[in-house]
Amino acid sequence: MYGGGNLLSAATNAELQKKIDALDAQIKEIKAAQVKSNDFLEERVDKIETSTMVDKINLGLDFRTRVDNFEAKDASGNKTSAKNVWSNRLRLNMNSDITNDMSFTGRLSMYKNWSDTGANYIYSSMDPMQGRRPSDSGVFVERAYIDWTAIKGDIPITFTIGRQPSSDGPSHQFKDNTVRKATYSALSFDGAADGIVATANLQKVTGIDNMALRVGYGKGYQADTTYTYIGDSGAIKDTNVLGVFLDSSLGINGSLLQLSAVQATDVVSNTVNSSGTSTNTNIGDVTLYTAMLEFTNLANSGLDLFAHYAVSQSKPNGITSNQATPYGDYPMGLLTNTPNDTEQKNGKAYWIGGRYTMPIDSLNNPKIGVEYNHGDKNWFSFTQGSNSLTNKLATRGSALEIYYIQPINRYANLRFGAEMIDYDYTLSGYQIGAPVKVSDVGGTTLDKLNNYYLLFNLMY
């Protein structure tokens, strides 16, 4: 029995050894396959990594085609219209993370009316409006700035240097069906602008989301001469712009509060007399105080709400310059036509609105929105570079806009809208000339302006 047992045991051992050998061979095969697979994966990852490192700038596309139908009524009741006005707008957005504390953001813009080849709108070739008002098919640099976090620690400080994110600011993002696209309340400032902004991020020390204090410096006008860099024969002083902005969340997701004070000193008149000669000169200082509050998707209800309020203080320096008008040359100062007038003109405006995202999945959750703004006699803001053709937020009177956004997919949508502006005073959006009641001027003075539009927008 014992001998038989040994034989059996030997046979079992041999079988076991055979199995172990087979397993060993299998393990070797698996290991070899794994090494091969790892090499293959490493090669693929290397390729992706190389591609990522070589692609220094990420590009994004923003394309819009729209048709506008304008209807105007003057103070004497005559109606005029410009209907079926089509335009294209192309924006190429760029960004690049250069290092952990330095990034670049840029935007190239083209905005033109169909088949047109030149600037269609008054002052549209001026710096804040380039690429933001229809002109030709040329591409303008609307944004180009470096964010550099130079000071780290509990209160990191980031310097934003270059052509700033200063256009289409809060709360235009609701109507544009996007997210916050600029630093400042669009009631007071909208347009391309060069400057330097220092942002102290207070989030860490206060524990409050998005809390930041900003100080910004820029120029509304810089005197230089075509022929030399030594002085300026016209002796026009630079328009210096200095602003302080405080941003904060209110402890509710999607909330933003912003308080700001901006002063522009030595504002220029940009006037030209009837013989076509520039009469440009410094006409005074403008200070703007703005408070804004907005809620995005309030309590997950699909409702967005916003309210802005601003006060403008325009202090003429007593100097006027001649501006050509249909009635001849007129002396124009800062919100005045009277030479030596240095009395401060106070204006105020507000802008309120809301948007609701309808919970209709089958229609891709369409949105409806309404906005209303009102400005008084002496309201003046720096929104000449607004993307809105009517610059409605500069209205000395009231403007109502309603719109419907129909998403096509994640990236594209259609928007139908109606904008109705009722001007109480003349020269909305202009820093020159004394505003006068539309009914007092009469004649061909613009009284009411409506625009019914449809646009296709793609952001990818």
Place this chain on the structure above:
Amino acid sequence: MNLFKSLLLLFVAVTLSYADGKGLAKSLGLNPSSKAIKQWEMVFEKDSKMAKYGIDKLSDSDKEALKKYLTAHAADSDHPAAAGI
């Protein structure tokens, strides 16, 4: 005044009662910008992938809120722009 207080309390209560995607992402340690929109969508298509991130344990409404947040803030999503952001 009482009406104002009641409305304020109601507003605060409604606000706090909603589970938001941001909070869920934070509690699960998920960084939305670590993936592109399509990659996040693929995570929510497979139970095994959701389990990997602990998403499978959430209710359907929480999953929906989380997906909305992650795709809205994904690496290739529409990002906010302002000086210093």
